Amino acid sequence: MINGTKSTNENCKNLILIGEDDMDDKEIIEEAFAEIDPSVKVHFVTNGKKLISFLQETSADDLPSLIVIDYNMPGLNGAEILKSLENNSKVKNIPKVIWSTSGASQYKSTCLALGAYDYLVKPSSVNDLENLVKYLLSLCKVSLKN
Numbered sequence: 001m002i003n004g005t006k007s008t009n010e011n012c013k014n015l016i017l018i019g020e021d022d023m024d025d026k027e028i029i030e031e032a033f034a035e036i037d038p039s040v041k042v043h044f045v046t047n048g049k050k051l052i053s054f055l056q057e058t059s060a061d062d063l064p065s066l067i068v069i070d071y072n073m074p075g076l077n078g079a080e081i082l083k084s085l086e087n088n089s090k091v092k093n094i095p096k097v098i099w100s101t102s103g104a105s106q107y108k109s110t111c112l113a114l115g116a117y118d119y120l121v122k123p124s125s126v127n128d129l130e131n132l133v134k135y136l137l138s139l140c141k142v143s144l145k146n
Helices: 022-036 048-057 078-085 105-113 127-143
Strands: 015-019 040-045 066-070 094-098 118-121
Touching: 015 022, 015 048, 022 078, 022 127, 040 048, 048 066, 048 078, 066 078, 066 127, 078 094, 078 105, 094 105, 094 127, 105 118
Parallel strands: 015 040, 015 066, 066 094, 094 118
Antiparallel strands: none
């Protein structure tokens, strides 16, 4: 139990892949996941091409249960990553979430059309971040049902 709530690990494989190039965001996200469910491993990559490579090189049994992608990544942006993954049967059933500092409707509609499960604006408060992490952990169930 963490802060009076049951761990969500029973619903989530132990790996979430996060594409994030901002070191401050990475630290904050890592701390939030560790506090809410320390059994979940969060693996970070810092650019879009490394994210694609990580998924190509990972065996099917070791794939993450969720992929979270910062829209403004170096190498490839979130939309380009989604486009690159759209015909990849290996990762087809893994929910992909784009998050960004921008709530631009054109980015959101493009990413959803390219297969993103959701498009989220990065939170600006600790409470909002905790709620976002809980939501992301709940998405792991989507992966396990497929």
